[in-house]
Amino acid sequence: MSSSGTAPAYRRLSVDERRSQLLATALGLFAHRPPEDVSLDDVAAAAGVSRPLVYRYFPGGKQQLYEAALRSAADELEQCFAEPHTGPLTTRLSRALDRYLEFVDEHDAGFNALLRGGSVVETSRTNAIVDEVRRAAADQILVHLGARRPGPRLRMAVRTWISAVEAASLIWLDEDKQPPLGELRDWLVDHFIALITVTAGSDEETAVLVRGALAMERADGPVGGLARRVLPVVGDAVHLL
Template sequence: MTSGVRRRMGVEERRRQLIGVALELFSKRSPDEVSIDEIAAAAGISRPLVYHYFPGKQSLYEAALRRAADELAARFSEPRTGPLGARLRRVMGRFFDFVEDHGPGFAALMRGGPAVGSTATNAMIAEVRQAAYEQILAHLEVGTPSARLELCVRSWVSLAESTALLWLDGRRVPRTELELQLVHDFAALAAVSAAYDEEMAGLLVRILADEPADGPFGDLVGQLAGLATRIPVQRGA
């Protein structure tokens, strides 16, 4: 049986609590629809006390986005062992875990909300994208990427982001299919770049050499080979 007496929190502990409460609410509804009164009620404190720790809703919103951005960036961290295709599949699984758990908050982070256009928000979005980009380069074991490799990786990061945003709008495609499709998309982007650049071709050969036939990349090759047999051969006159 509890005494009903609330434990007094220190400043940092209370700030962490408010950020957690705000992030939870923003994960269920658009930040525009969440009021300071709701945040205060969910935290079990008064509205004026919220303002004691944060000067306004935007500052609390940005603090919540900071935590979300840090967590999202961490989803791209993966041990650099084993075939690349399997690693990317696990990364996409964790990425969509975040998207599914924090749908409105993810959309707000990427599309903007109460803090849209603010320097802090734009910087957080850029940090998430940069963290994902650097993690992929680390998996490719490339220190200084060529122009085509940078274009390939950044395009894929952008594609993953836009795919997740579109998926949230109705979830019309099964999530697991999209996770695998995005892994295939990375291989496809690399293959197209390899057709134009010898360095990219060498990198692609190195990647595929370590891929098992039953892995995501091997699966893609099999599917494309099967599709090729269905394309009618054009005979000359």
């Protein structure tokens, strides 16, 4: 038989490579079908392996695989908000959002599986994984704001913005990834500036932190750009002052 008729050599994956492969395959299936409708046979077939091999890595069955897949996505998302505490706040926030939205773009199936919810396979552990991502992101932003002991209004504002980022990301996927990522990032930064400024109007703790953050911003940065865009819109409303 000629060499052209031989099958390609099989490469045995390492333990870590095989586990990563199974997790990625599971995330893709869980994202597009309800987890209860995905069997281990489905995961094995999609990964090109046997069912016993899947059990070897996840002896707890589909529930263990589901939780491990969510955990892998959550770990990556948590790292997106890790940012050096130097420079203007909006610059740091933009870099964090770039990483976050890049994850959404490159792992859209995993992001959907992590945040969509509504499955009977969900447990207190899976819900805790999702909540942990939200708490970690909020805590990182509060640290960047310099809030050592944030009060309820400030925490609510930051957590509200995290929810808005999640919702916008899911809508972006539903809208065939439009607008472009850069525009989505800039809009989310504007949203944060607006939300935190409105909160500062009725909360002195937030006002002190916002004043400190604004002092580090540049005229050609996101805050200056937002002010120049908004002022013409509200310029005719001086009668409200």
